[in-house]
Amino acid sequence: MRLYLLLLALLLTACGEQDAVTTNQPAGSAAAQSAMQTFAGQGRERLCLDERGERAGLITFGQGDANCSIRGAVQRSGERITIAPAGDESCRVAGTIAGNQVTLGPRTPGCAYYCGPTADYSGRSFMAVDGAGPVTDLAGDPLC
Numbered sequence: 001m002r003l004y005l006l007l008l009a010l011l012l013t014a015c016g017e018q019d020a021v022t023t024n025q026p027a028g029s030a031a032a033q034s035a036m037q038t039f040a041g042q043g044r045e046r047l048c049l050d051e052r053g054e055r056a057g058l059i060t061f062g063q064g065d066a067n068c069s070i071r072g073a074v075q076r077s078g079e080r081i082t083i084a085p086a087g088d089e090s091c092r093v094a095g096t097i098a099g100n101q102v103t104l105g106p107r108t109p110g111c112a113y114y115c116g117p118t119a120d121y122s123g124r125s126f127m128a129v130d131g132a133g134p135v136t137d138l139a140g141d142p143l144c
Helices: 002-023 109-114
Strands: 036-040 046-050 056-061 067-077 080-085 093-098 101-104 125-129
Touching: 046 067, 046 101, 056 080, 067 109
Parallel strands: none
Antiparallel strands: 036 046, 036 125, 046 056, 056 067, 067 080, 080 093, 093 101, 101 125
16 A cells, blocks of 8 residues: 555656646746736736737626636737637637737627627727736636
């Protein structure tokens, strides 16, 4: 039994070291987290973009708690960005970056699934915010 526990401990240690190697940063390090940029819109509206293009998320609100909530990846080409929800080929959220501001384009029919009846993200603007907390959906789950 002790041998089994020792082997399990070694295996878990090796897995933790592998995570640090694949990101070239210690797991949970500030450098590994610094690639994420957070933007604030009106009230509770937030947008997050990973500079490496791996993660993106946004939440905007309509009446009450009706919201648009999207989590996926981001592609950037100059001043233009495209957020692609994970596993959804029909929805793409276009936007532009000008200095510290991101403005989202119109909502396409393929993205209607991600928005409640009174919520929209069309034309919403977000400003870069240093030191902001995580961007989460209405239930508190992280979007980035």
